[in-house]
Amino acid sequence: MTDDWMFLLLTIIGVAIIICITGLYTKSREIRLIKDRHKLKVYQEFFHAVTDLNTAGKEPDRVSRAKMRLAYILDNMNIVADPAVLKTANEFLDFLNECPDGDYDVLKELNILNVIIRAMRADLGYQGGKALDESEFRFRFYIPKNR
Numbered sequence: 001m002t003d004d005w006m007f008l009l010l011t012i013i014g015v016a017i018i019i020c021i022t023g024l025y026t027k028s029r030e031i032r033l034i035k036d037r038h039k040l041k042v043y044q045e046f047f048h049a050v051t052d053l054n055t056a057g058k059e060p061d062r063v064s065r066a067k068m069r070l071a072y073i074l075d076n077m078n079i080v081a082d083p084a085v086l087k088t089a090n091e092f093l094d095f096l097n098e099c100p101d102g103d104y105d106v107l108k109e110l111n112i113l114n115v116i117i118r119a120m121r122a123d124l125g126y127q128g129g130k131a132l133d134e135s136e137f138r139f140r141f142y143i144p145k146n147r
Contacts, residue, residue, distance in 0.1 A: 036125070038080060039081065039124060040124060042076045042077055042081070046089075046116075048069075050141070074089065084123065085120055088119050089116060091112055091115070092116060095108060110141060
């Protein structure tokens with residue numbers, strides 16, 4: 001009779017442990033999904049800010065607003081981004097600071113943005129990132145010639 005009680009007790013404890021582990025795993029996945037969703041939003045806003053900066057042209061008000069938006073987004077990126085993304089974002093800022101008058105080398109900007117987007121995709125864990133790197137795929141960005 002004690003063997004039956006012992007078996008029942010161990011079974012209940014085992015089921016309780018499995019339920020706790022499953023709950024913890026589910027909660028950690030949920031937290032990761034929330035973090036990744038927030039990162040994706042910040043990363044999208046970064047590229048919207050870059051597009052605003054590229055399309056601002058020579059209008060001082062639009063350029064000022066675009067730079068301010070980019071600064072706010074970079075503040076958010078400093079909080080949530082992966083170190084590889086932050087490193088490439090710093091390279092982009094160095095690039096922007098090299099030409100304060102807005103006369104950028106478009107090819108260099110495209111190369112830096114491609115490195116940034118690859119780092120962002122790796123941070124978010126998108127499948128197929130390795131295949132894109134091996135194929136030397138180039139992401140396209142809208143950069144008007146008359147800025």
